[in-house]
Amino acid sequence: MKKLLKYQLSTSWVTLLVFAVVYLGIMAFAGISVSFSEGNSTSQMNGTEMSVGILCFVIFVSNYGDNMRFAIQNGRSRRSIYTAALASAGLGSIMLSLYAQIIIFVSSLLLGSERISYTSMTELIYDSNHSVIGHFFKNFIFTTALLLVIAMFALVLAAAFARAGKYGRVAIAAGVPIALFIGFPTLSGIAVIKAPAFSEMCIRLLAKVMGVESGNPYIGSLTMIIAAAVMALIIYFINRRAEIKG
């Protein structure tokens, strides 16, 4: 498992490096542009966690199939592939979360000014006001849980894709974006009009389980960790009988 994990992590470090350089470049450009512009308007820079989240999704969704084939070529079992995938998702989430915190911190330290501030996701969602260390810790935990759930979702899709036949793959490739970005918003929109009470209940439930209602990001983190655990179980069942396709 250790060797598989080492291999999986080794395939991503270049991506991370390129991402960091490009991201810091954009942040610096934005910071300098605002600082040297005329007027008194202020600007808030955020979205670091979500961009790292997308990076995390792309890394896990794109590498899983290749990793599985390579592991089988080298005599590894599906159980090892599964545990290595989970370990790399866990370790990857922690590392990427730390990475996001560092990017926010470095951006604030080097480029932050009275006119531009770099904010984290927990500040935006939970409006939290804590000491620097307290805030760092809260945002780190929340981002880690968020990235873990994203990584697991990517692994569910990748594992299903690796196992599926020709038509299954088409269904996943076309069905998931349609379900997420067309189906779900459309249904939500219909629910708001046709069943406002139900819609209201769903929103309240979401706010509750994500800790938004109580202003507690740890509740949201716990919910996301539970969701990740459920997805880990799904991946296990998909992965255990997955065959290598030609």
Added chain:
Amino acid sequence: MSNLAIEGVSKNYGSTRALNNVNVTFEAEKIYGLLGRNGAGKTTLLNIINNRIFADKGEITLGGAKAPENEEVQRKFYYTSEQMLFPKEMKVNKAIEWTAEFYPSFDKDYALHLASLFELPLKKKINSLSTGYKTIMKNILALSVNTPYVFLDEPVLGLDANHRELFYRLLIENYSNNPATYVISTHLIEEVANIIEEVVIIKKGEIIKQDSKENLLSEGYAVSGAASMVDSYIKGRKVIGVDNLGGLKSAYILGRPDNELEMGLELSSLDLQKLFIQLTNS
């Protein structure tokens, strides 16, 4: 090293039966030829042994230990197939490094030596290699890995005559220095006939023969001559096939030849390819 036993293995792809109750044993330190026509089930069998796909029925064991999903067993196998399971963007030298990482018995220096013999470009991406060089890369890994069982599915696919000869020579050398079980699945029967010791013939998903090459070839003989003479000779004998060429005829017969043959008839031993063709025709 223990024997590899395949017992009652069946596999279906939808309504197509790829393997039907396959029973075969691969003994330690022998070179096997796994022979069969296209679609006979050779690759399916090798894929099942090497944990790439699952059998619907049956068992595969190495010294009593189940092979599927068992890393202890799978680490004793190395399998190269037409399927490329290395990431396409990986460079050849990285493929060598990573194989060495996963297989402690892998001889990296030997692999690099073979790479220079075959003039395999180490810094190229696998994806950019020609079919022949992809095969060469896989063969180099297989020859350097030093596992007790090595499975080679079409190991000379895309290789020119020089590289094929070099590969066969290295295989024999390697086998002499580090005996292991080699299972070679190929269509080029004449080329491997001198290398293999044991023959497994698979037809329509079923094993129809498993024996040593010597035994198999001594099971029969060929008689050639004028068609009418051959026809009269083969009456009452177990004929496995005939070839006609103008007025001449060759018959392939199971059993022992008569001590004395009628004038005009010529006796010869069966060759593996002829025997294979006769056994797998129809």
